[in-house]
Amino acid sequence: MAILEEPIKGVPMVKNYIDGEWVESKGEIIEVVNPVTCEPIAKVGISTKDEIDAAVAAAKEAFPDWRMTPAVTRARYLLRLLQLLEENFENLSRIQTQEHGKTIDESRGETRRGIENVEVACGIPTLMMGDASEDIASGIDEYLIRVPLGVFGIIGPFNFPFMIPLWSAPYAVATGNTIVIKPSSEVPNSQNAIAELVEEAGFPPGVWNVVHGGRTVVNGMLDHPEIEGITFVGSTPTMEEVIYPRCGATGKRVIAQGGAVNVIVIMPDCNVEATIPGLMTSFFGNAGQRCLAGQTLAIVDDKGDFYESFMEKVVAYAKNIIIGNGLDESVQMGPVRDPQKKERILGYIEIGLKEGARLRLDGRNPTIQGDYPDTCFLGPTILENCEPGMRVVNEEIFGPTMSVVRVKDLDAAIKLCNEVPMHNGHAIFTSNGKHARQFQYEVISGNVGINIGIVAPMAFYPFSGMKGSFLGVLHTQGKEAVRFFTESKVCIHRWL
Numbered sequence: 368m369a370i371l372e373e374p375i376k377g378v379p380m381v382k383n384y385i386d387g388e389w390v391e392s393k394g395e396i397i398e399v400v401n402p403v404t405c406e407p408i409a410k411v412g413i414s415t416k417d418e419i420d421a422a423v424a425a426a427k428e429a430f431p432d433w434r435m436t437p438a439v440t441r442a443r444y445l446l447r448l449l450q451l452l453e454e455n456f457e458n459l460s461r462i463q464t465q466e467h468g469k470t471i472d473e474s475r476g477e478t479r480r481g482i483e484n485v486e487v488a489c490g491i492p493t494l495m496m497g498d499a500s501e502d503i504a505s506g507i508d509e510y511l512i513r514v515p516l517g518v519f520g521i522i523g524p525f526n527f528p529f530m531i532p533l534w535s536a537p538y539a540v541a542t543g544n545t546i547v548i549k550p551s552s553e554v555p556n557s558q559n560a561i562a563e564l565v566e567e568a569g570f571p572p573g574v575w576n577v578v579h580g581g582r583t584v585v586n587g588m589l590d591h592p593e594i595e596g597i598t599f600v601g602s603t604p605t606m607e608e609v610i611y612p613r614c615g616a617t618g619k620r621v622i623a624q625g626g627a628v629n630v631i632v633i634m635p636d637c638n639v640e641a642t643i644p645g646l647m648t649s650f651f652g653n654a655g656q657r658c659l660a661g662q663t664l665a666i667v668d669d670k671g672d673f674y675e676s677f678m679e680k681v682v683a684y685a686k687n688i689i690i691g692n693g694l695d696e697s698v699q700m701g702p703v704r705d706p707q708k709k710e711r712i713l714g715y716i717e718i719g720l721k722e723g724a725r726l727r728l729d730g731r732n733p734t735i736q737g738d739y740p741d742t743c744f745l746g747p748t749i750l751e752n753c754e755p756g757m758r759v760v761n762e763e764i765f766g767p768t769m770s771v772v773r774v775k776d777l778d779a780a781i782k783l784c785n786e787v788p789m790h791n792g793h794a795i796f797t798s799n800g801k802h803a804r805q806f807q808y809e810v811i812s813g814n815v816g817i818n819i820g821i822v823a824p825m826a827f828y829p830f831s832g833m834k835g836s837f838l839g840v841l842h843t844q845g846k847e848a849v850r851f852f853t854e855s856k857v858c859i860h861r862w863l
């Protein structure tokens with residue numbers, strides 16, 4: 368099958384977008400490498416403290432006028448952006464595949480999910496409405512208005528370079544705040560492609576800024592007195608050790624979304640034919656680099672034949688997944704993002720084997736469609752004989768692996784879900800409504816799947832997460848994001 372044309376040509380410099388200007392960073396310059404070819408596709412600067420300070424200053428200066436811009440007018444800027452995103456849909460998707468490695472269909476899904484957040488934020492005149500009561504006491508009225516706060520920082524991870532900052536950015540600017548986005552420096556192109564469309568849509572300079580880099584930029588945001596709040600999506604250690612405590616120390620509101628160890632429970636009464644394709648995308652889609660990916664498969668079947676007949680089908684599907692360049696439309700799984708991530712996943716497979724797991728499917732030397740180095744490629748890997756408490760069950764591997772645990776009943780499966788340390792998106796496959804309800808009721812999980820393998824909330828629902836996967840109160844997306852990016856101002860009037 369023909370390979371789709373790559374959108375990024377040559378090795379361009381990815382600039383910062385500050386105050387409506389494209390500026391090259393004065394920091395160290397690093398290469399952005401396509402994980403399929405291992406060739407550089409761009410260069411990006413690791414921005415300095417001065418550069419993040421300049422972006423915050425521009426955002427601060429833009430805030431008063433932007434706040435005074437009526438919500439309906441702010442929505443019209445977003446509607447123009449929405450139209451441009453749709454017109455550039457395929458190009459934006461290909462950029463994600465080229466810089467991240469995911470398949471083009473996975474990128475198209477990511478683009479769609481990102482755009483949906485812009486669509487929801489276009490309803491801001493309604494979403495931002497307050498409450499009012501007449502005569503709370505004799506001749507006294509009370510009402511609540513939602514007001515923007517100022518400058519917000521948005522920090523993204525490497526695995527959804529396009530979509531994740533859009534869980535926050537459209538709501539932040541729709542409510543009248545101004546923003547500085549810090550994408551992962553591993554995949555900086557997607558956010559610049561959006562910022563180019565923001566510029567074309569005519570947003571005033573300083574409202575939407577992008578500063579590339581690493582810890583210096585993040586620390587510069589966390590310590591900056593003019594930043595009111597932060598949304599962060601990334602790993603649990605960064606969330607717990609850096610983001611949340613530092614936001615607390617500097618008095619910033621924060622949404623902090625961390626890692627995940629998702630358990631998928633299989634009941635013997637599930638619809639097997641419908642379940643297995645769902646499991647394949649859950650465990651191996653995006654090469655397992657998804658915060659909603661299944662990591663542990665808990666099959667409820669104490670001693671019966673169901674376990675083996677189910678596993679035979681899982682293996683038969685998994686070993687036929689086509690691995691290669693995501694710009695080849697026939698490919699079903701791309702590489703992991705970089706060689707270090709591959710080494711880390713290989714390390715976990717070794718740990719699992721030492722802990723007593725058995726390799727039912729070995730993806731360590733996969734067959735790749737096309738002539739590419741195997742530097743970042745891994746095939747689906749299935750570890751059987753896993754037990755609750757093993758590291759391959761409990762720790763986030765973030766790769767195309769499946770740790771299979773055989774459990775005796777639903778109670779044991781729910782206990783397993785509730786004992787892993789991160790609770791983003793556990794799911795159950797069953798045709799029994801009572802079991803489904805018990806699972807939903809008892810499981811600790813921000814997002815719960817019933818016969819759904821990837822529990823991704825639509826843009827008008829919050830993107831939830833619990834214990835170990837989330838710190839904060841409100842979540843990104845939808846009405847909760849509107850609440851997060853505004854303060855409730857309560858006014859009480861008496862006119863004599």
Ligand code: NAD
Pocket residue numbers: 522523524525526527531549550551552580581582585586600601602603605606609624625626627657658763765791830832836
């Ligand atoms: P990461 O924590 O390494 O990096 C996230 C961001 O924080 C990046 O922009 C990075 O530059 C910055 N950063 C990293 N370490 C830092 C430090 N010590 N100080 C300051 N800044 C730092 O995460 P990642 O590897 O880019 O992303 C993968 C992780 O994100 C996985 O754990 C995955 O589960 C998680 N994730 C969670 C969700 C969710 O909704 N909960 C969604 C997507 C990804």
